[in-house]
Amino acid sequence: MSLTDPTARAAARDSILSRLRDTLGADSAAVARRREAVDARLGKVVAPTAPPLADDTAGMLARFRSEAEQMASTVVEVDGWGEVPAAVAAYLAEKGLGTRGVIAPELAALPWSTAGLAVEPREARDADLLGITGCFCAIAETGTLMLLSAPGSPATVSLLPETHVALVPASRLVPTMEAAFARMGEQAPGGQPPRAVNFISGPSRTGDIEQTLVLGAHGPYRVHLVLIRGA
Amino acid sequence: MEVRSIEFKQRASERAIDGSLQGKLKTAKGLFVGGRARAVARFDAEGGDFEALRDVGRGIRDEVLDNLDVWLETFERNATARGATVLWARDGAEISRLVVEIAQRHGVKKAIKSKSMLSEEAGLNEALEAVGVASIETDLGEYIIQLAKEPPSHIIAPAIHKNKEEVADLFEQHHHKPRKTEIAEMTREAREVLRSHFVSADMGITGGNFLVAETGSVALVTNEGNGRMVTTMPKVHVAVVGVEKVIPTLNDLAALLRLLPRSATGQTISNYVSLLTGVKSEADRDGAEHLYYILVDNGRVGLVGSEFQEMLRCIRCGACMNHCPVYQTIGGHAYGWVYPGPMGSVLTPLYTGLDKAPDLPHAATLCNQCGVVCPVKIPLPELLRKLREKQVQTGVGTATAKAERRALKLWGFAARNPRLYAFGARIATRYLKWLAGGKDRIQVLTMVPEWTKGRDFPAPEGKTFRELYAQRAARRR
Ligand code: SF4
Numbered sequence: 001m002s003l004t005d006p007t008a009r010a011a012a013r014d015s016i017l018s019r020l021r022d023t024l025g026a027d028s029a030a031v032a033r034r035r036e037a038v039d040a041r042l043g044k045v046v047a048p049t050a051p052p053l054a055d056d057t058a059g060m061l062a063r064f065r066s067e068a069e070q071m072a073s074t075v076v077e078v079d080g081w082g083e084v085p086a087a088v089a090a091y092l093a094e095k096g097l098g099t100r101g102v103i104a105p106e107l108a109a110l111p112w113s114t115a116g117l118a119v120e121p122r123e124a125r126d127a128d129l130l131g132i133t134g135c136f137c138a139i140a141e142t143g144t145l146m147l148l149s150a151p152g153s154p155a156t157v158s159l160l161p162e163t164h165v166a167l168v169p170a171s172r173l174v175p176t177m178e179a180a181f182a183r184m185g186e187q188a189p190g191g192q193p194p195r196a197v198n199f200i201s202g203p204s205r206t207g208d209i210e211q212t213l214v215l216g217a218h219g220p221y222r223v224h225l226v227l228i229r230g231a
Numbered sequence: 232m233e234v235r236s237i238e239f240k241q242r243a244s245e246r247a248i249d250g251s252l253q254g255k256l257k258t259a260k261g262l263f264v265g266g267r268a269r270a271v272a273r274f275d276a277e278g279g280d281f282e283a284l285r286d287v288g289r290g291i292r293d294e295v296l297d298n299l300d301v302w303l304e305t306f307e308r309n310a311t312a313r314g315a316t317v318l319w320a321r322d323g324a325e326i327s328r329l330v331v332e333i334a335q336r337h338g339v340k341k342a343i344k345s346k347s348m349l350s351e352e353a354g355l356n357e358a359l360e361a362v363g364v365a366s367i368e369t370d371l372g373e374y375i376i377q378l379a380k381e382p383p384s385h386i387i388a389p390a391i392h393k394n395k396e397e398v399a400d401l402f403e404q405h406h407h408k409p410r411k412t413e414i415a416e417m418t419r420e421a422r423e424v425l426r427s428h429f430v431s432a433d434m435g436i437t438g439g440n441f442l443v444a445e446t447g448s449v450a451l452v453t454n455e456g457n458g459r460m461v462t463t464m465p466k467v468h469v470a471v472v473g474v475e476k477v478i479p480t481l482n483d484l485a486a487l488l489r490l491l492p493r494s495a496t497g498q499t500i501s502n503y504v505s506l507l508t509g510v511k512s513e514a515d516r517d518g519a520e521h522l523y524y525i526l527v528d529n530g531r532v533g534l535v536g537s538e539f540q541e542m543l544r545c546i547r548c549g550a551c552m553n554h555c556p557v558y559q560t561i562g563g564h565a566y567g568w569v570y571p572g573p574m575g576s577v578l579t580p581l582y583t584g585l586d587k588a589p590d591l592p593h594a595a596t597l598c599n600q601c602g603v604v605c606p607v608k609i610p611l612p613e614l615l616r617k618l619r620e621k622q623v624q625t626g627v628g629t630a631t632a633k634a635e636r637r638a639l640k641l642w643g644f645a646a647r648n649p650r651l652y653a654f655g656a657r658i659a660t661r662y663l664k665w666l667a668g669g670k671d672r673i674q675v676l677t678m679v680p681e682w683t684k685g686r687d688f689p690a691p692e693g694k695t696f697r698e699l700y701a702q703r704a705a706r707r708r
Pocket of ligand 1: 547548601608
């Protein structure tokens with residue numbers, strides 16, 4: 001076994017797989033049966049395990065909001081995209097969080113400067129204090145954002161800054177993580193997960209010193225959600 | 232990591248009298264045990280069925296183990312198609328060698344790690360440091376114990392045995408900043424120190440909660456966000472994962488994520504779940520450029536198809552130790568290796584050899600608290616019992632166990648010969664009465680002194696049951 005020596009690499013792999021085969025059945029018929037079983041399983045729809053949840057927009061919105069708040073996110077609701085920059089500016093002003101930040105490039109076209117905000121469309125760096133993102137889905141069951149990494153939505157924007165503001169159009173609400181994956185299969189490039197799918201439920205936290213909860217471990221200290229009812 | 236489970240008895244009794252340790256464990260127990268109970272009750276109250284969910288979890292893990300070779304090939308194919316390199320390691324030494332070679336290939340000077348129990352199995356930090364690569368733990372708990380040069384004492388709360396004063400001392404000594412004692416301030420200080428490592432490291436090392444075969448992805452579950460940092464900031468990401476961690480599909484991941492956080496901390500969901508697939512594209516602005524998977528055996532393959540296969544379902548939630556009266560009394564370090572509590576008592580002898588951990592199968596009261604809460608329904612007490620049986624069959628054991636075995640054999644022989652039995656019992660009760668020296672307790676039982684180490688043995692009256700029975704019968708007549 002060695003990175004640079006293909007024979008040794010193959011030896012480690014073969015030894016592990018052949019020992020498994022010795023136990024599970026090494027003859028070609030047995031292996032073929034297992035391959036079939038795996039193929040069949042990949043195509044199988046497993047029974048749902050989530051509690052029965054509302055899947056209409058109003059129901060999902062209510063559930064998403066209360067779950068997100070339980071995970072220590074703050075939430076405001078607005079009617080349309082037009083109100084978003086002002087709503088974000090109001091939140092930042094109220095908390096004294098400044099007016100500068102970094103934004104997922106896919107959202108750069110909104111009139112941020114009109115609302116008095118100076119946001120740069122790029123990936124985040126260590127010194128950035130505010131990151132604004134959208135989301136691919138918002139999962140009602142757990143109040144969770146699902147972000148897909150892409151050139152227009154770099155993963156660092158929701159991670160490095162101390163404040164993460166996420167814009168959540170109501171049309172992005174789904175009841176469960178399964179539904180979010182199904183939508184990813186329909187809408188993501190190639191139907192495949194991108195490099196990073198990040199599920200985010202509130203600010204980062206730790207309880208590692210005396211099991212005392214502290215918000216703001218390595219990621220954001222605060223997550224603020226702007227729910228857009230009419231979008 | 233060196234296996235020190237052979238010292239279990241000594242360490243356990245030292246810790247059982249350490250009142251401050253029990254205080255810390257009690258706080259954590261309240262949080263985790265109460266948290267889990269509330270989370271499960273809420274899930275059921277909303278119309279879910281947690282019991283059925285546990286069966287689903289168990290089913291998913293069993294299905295994979297039944298066809299593990301093919302699931303691994305499927306994972307390998309899909310991960311490779313997305314630009315990852317899939318490597319295999321038979322043991323801890325091979326893990327270390329591969330990680331060191333990857334570090335050298337990419338000119339790595341500093342590696343950052345998110346919690347990986349497997350790298351503890353392999354002693355990876357030491358291997359990297361030996362070739363001049365700094366290796367820094369980034370989970371706050373793991374970071375604390377790395378500074379203290381101690382092993383983890385709980386799989387999800389590694390520094391559970393340290394109080395804030397001890398942590399403050401460590402930070403003061405290593406951060407060269409004024410001593411802080413507010414937990415929030417201490418956490419901020421650690422965040423700043425670790426942030427400087429996140430932005431300067433060349434390689435990120437993680438474990439993996441699950442490998443998704445369908446997409447060739449690894450799923451990482453954290454609350455602190457360090458799992459995201461470690462896989463986003465450095466140009467190289469190495470995921471070291473046991474071969475048993477593969478699951479079929481993304482929907483299976485969704486189901487298992489309903490079990491894991493509830494069982495571990497009582498959360499409905501952990502703050503971050505990251506699903507990582509392949510490498511950064513040309514157009515991407517951030518993310519790792521190189522992704523390596525190291526799929527590890529280190530004792531796992533041997534359990535497939537064995538009477539201990541069920542242990543491989545484990546999703547490392549820690550519920551079994553949170554609910555274990557023995558763990559709550561002695562803490563994690565007494566177990567002497569990477570995994571404490573009931574799951575460790577099963578895994579350590581299986582992965583490192585019964586001869587290295589002869590006491591662990593006995594480090595349980597078989598009260599079945601662990602079996603009741605395990606999210607994938609691993610029958611931990613039954614597996615412990617099987618290990619004990621195996622110990623007897625193979626003759627591995629401590630001197631006491633051997634003496635007990637000899638005595639039981641002798642007893643078995645005598646019990647089949649009523650006269651001999653009556654005679655032997657007569658001698659034995661008189662001998663024990665003599666040993667007690669007129670008192671009603673025996674302080675040292677000479678044949679098996681271990682039995683009387685922490686307690687006395689009641690002395691018999693000097694007559695056997697048969698003798699007393701015969702006397703009584705005579706009186707009645
Ligand atoms: S044995 Fe069960 S309860 Fe213990 S850590 Fe593993 S999955 Fe959790």
